[in-house]
Amino acid sequence: MRIIGLDPGLRHTGWGIVDVAGNRIVHVADGAVHSDDKAPLAERLVQLHDGLTAVLSEHRPVEAAVEETFVNKNPTSTLKLGLARGVVLLVPALAGLPVAEYGANHVKKSVVGAGHAAKEQVQMMVRMLLPGTSFSSADAADALAVALCHAHHRQTQAGMARLAAAR
Incomplete structure (x- = not known):
């Protein structure tokens, strides 16, 4: 199963893709989609949309995991990050x-x-969890961490479901 992890950001949205087979997790690809901070907000959101659409089209994940954002001290920054997260x-x-x-x-x-x-x-x-991985940026590393979290969470859920079915 192929999972994409996403770390939202208006300037840089990190993405990381892993393949999961049983308890084996393998790095596939990672990177970041960037928006032009001199462009109008709406155009920047389109840039994120188009960049992420291209990543999904190229790598064909079957599930996605997104990191929830925290509230910044600056309400304007928080709002803009929320818009990027929506995309x-x-x-x-x-x-x-x-x-x-x-x-x-x-x-x-x-x-x-x-x-x-x-x-x-x-x-x-x-x-350590993805040996040989040399991620392209801190945003990509964060996105890979989100993908790993989802992979581990799914495995735990699957194990619990098997235990419940066995009872």
Whole structure:
């Protein structure tokens, strides 16, 4: 099963794709979609939409996972990030993919074991869990962490369902 993890941002939206077969998880690709910060907001959202659509078209994931955003101190920044996040949720949904959402602390806890881990710890664990991976940016590493979180969450759910069915 192919999963895309997405780390929303108006300037840079990270994406990371993994293949999951049983308990084996393999890195497929990663990157970031960038918007032109000098362009009008609506055009920047279109750039995110088109870039993510191209990634989905090229890599054909079957499920998506998106990191939930936190509230910034600056309300304008929070609003703009929320708009970008809306596009990030919309693109895979329009492609017919189920979309899961995970809070940043949940992602960190799933990947590192601690909900308040530093970005460097997350990146180190992504490298350990996906050997040979040399992600293209911090945004891509965050997106791979979201994909790993979803893969682990799915495996836990599947195991629980098998236990419930066996009873």
